Amino acid sequence: MGTTVKLDTKTALLQAGKEIMLEKGYSNTGIQEVLTAVGVPKGSFYHYFDSKEDFALRIIEYADQMYGVKLASILKSSDVTPLNRLKNYCKEGKKNLTEQECGGGCLIGNLSQEMSDQSETLRKALDTVMSRWKEHFTQCILEGQKAGEINNAWSATKMAEFFLSSWEGTLMRAKSIKSVEPVNIFIDLMFNHILKTK
Amino acid sequence: MGTTVKLDTKTALLQAGKEIMLEKGYSNTGIQEVLTAVGVPKGSFYHYFDSKEDFALRIIEYADQMYGVKLASILKSSDVTPLNRLKNYCKEGKKNLTEQECGGGCLIGNLSQEMSDQSETLRKALDTVMSRWKEHFTQCILEGQKAGEINNAWSATKMAEFFLSSWEGTLMRAKSIKSVEPVNIFIDLMFNHILKTK
Numbered sequence: 001m002g003t004t005v006k007l008d009t010k011t012a013l014l015q016a017g018k019e020i021m022l023e024k025g026y027s028n029t030g031i032q033e034v035l036t037a038v039g040v041p042k043g044s045f046y047h048y049f050d051s052k053e054d055f056a057l058r059i060i061e062y063a064d065q066m067y068g069v070k071l072a073s074i075l076k077s078s079d080v081t082p083l084n085r086l087k088n089y090c091k092e093g094k095k096n097l098t099e100q101e102c103g104g105g106c107l108i109g110n111l112s113q114e115m116s117d118q119s120e121t122l123r124k125a126l127d128t129v130m131s132r133w134k135e136h137f138t139q140c141i142l143e144g145q146k147a148g149e150i151n152n153a154w155s156a157t158k159m160a161e162f163f164l165s166s167w168e169g170t171l172m173r174a175k176s177i178k179s180v181e182p183v184n185i186f187i188d189l190m191f192n193h194i195l196k197t198k
Numbered sequence: 199m200g201t202t203v204k205l206d207t208k209t210a211l212l213q214a215g216k217e218i219m220l221e222k223g224y225s226n227t228g229i230q231e232v233l234t235a236v237g238v239p240k241g242s243f244y245h246y247f248d249s250k251e252d253f254a255l256r257i258i259e260y261a262d263q264m265y266g267v268k269l270a271s272i273l274k275s276s277d278v279t280p281l282n283r284l285k286n287y288c289k290e291g292k293k294n295l296t297e298q299e300c301g302g303g304c305l306i307g308n309l310s311q312e313m314s315d316q317s318e319t320l321r322k323a324l325d326t327v328m329s330r331w332k333e334h335f336t337q338c339i340l341e342g343q344k345a346g347e348i349n350n351a352w353s354a355t356k357m358a359e360f361f362l363s364s365w366e367g368t369l370m371r372a373k374s375i376k377s378v379e380p381v382n383i384f385i386d387l388m389f390n391h392i393l394k395t396k
Binding site: 023024025027028103104105109110112113114116117118123126127130131151153154158159161162164165166167168169170172173175176177178181182185186188189193194 | 349
């Protein structure tokens with residue numbers, strides 16, 4: 001029983017931390033705010049995490065686990081063609097952004113933007129996650145290229161890098177102008193032009 | 199004389215604030231750090247700025263003025279074709295990023311990512327600046343389309359939105375992986391594929 005409760009508290013702290021950090025960023029997130037949200041005393045926090053940076057590292061891992069499963073289920077779905085998997089990924093992203101009223105965006109992208117010059121430890125962890133995600137995109141694009149469904153004039157790695165970078169920038173713009181219009185334009189250009197076979 | 203000195207102090211505070219905020223973001227920038235960098239007492243700060251948010255607003259205006267001149271000089275250069283002006287913009291961005299050792303990036307983009315959900319006042323100011331920049335890109339793309347130099351299957355507004363969003367995401371990725379490779383890929387795909395006429 002003791003172990004179960006401990007696991008729950010840790011997960012609750014990670015979940016609350018993930019939500020608050022998605023909204024406010026790393027620097028703006030106070031440990032006290034997370035503790036209040038979960039309803040546990042300060043001692044609990046330092047039982048599980050060494051520091052705020054360590055907490056962020058665990059949040060990045062936690063987000064990666066949750067998001068990684070979702071990402072793989074979309075990008076590896078064998079019932080759907082590779083190009084349509086990528087489309088489904090964008091549709092899902094647009095749905096989430098709409099639900100968040102064009103706020104939040106991508107935790108990993110947000111933290112990369114905010115923390116890459118501030119903490120080499122966080123930068124490396126974020127880079128590792130993003131590289132793994134990029135690998136999913138590369139595989140999916142490669143499959144689409146082999147099937148003659150995706151433009152093969154550029155390597156799948158390059159296409160995946162461009163897809164991911166552009167997508168992250170698109171989420172940032174949508175947050176900034178509080179509209180999904182940049183996402184609509186991304187989807188239009190990406191699927192009706194950039195990835196399209198000649 | 200008095201006026202000149204006052205103006206210099208204010209500009210020095212804005213310049214130091216711009217540099218520190220580019221590196222650290224809004225939340226992580228301490229007023230004291232800015233004061234120390236410039237070598238003026240706290241009273242001076244509140245003589246010129248009402249609050250940290252007000253300081254950030256003035257930094258955004260200041261950055262916009264400086265950057266806006268540079269942007270216009272590149273994107274409106276009549277000696278260069280529209281497509282080559284866009285290329286020059288990217289080359290300039292790559293040069294800056296290399297000089298910054300893939301740190302910093304774009305102040306307006308960074309603050310948009312960090313502050314859009316935190317301060318409606320800053321979000322609106324950032325949106326205004328970015329919209330003005332987008333207008334420069336739109337005009338340049340439109341000119342290139344009219345000259346038959348840029349793909350006209352999509353409106354110049356859509357192309358400009360995509361160019362800007364993707365570029366911002368590319369800078370974020372370059373910061374995150376500490377490499378200009380995403381910028382090279384952006385330039386390759388943008389100029390050899392996306393903007394290219396059929």
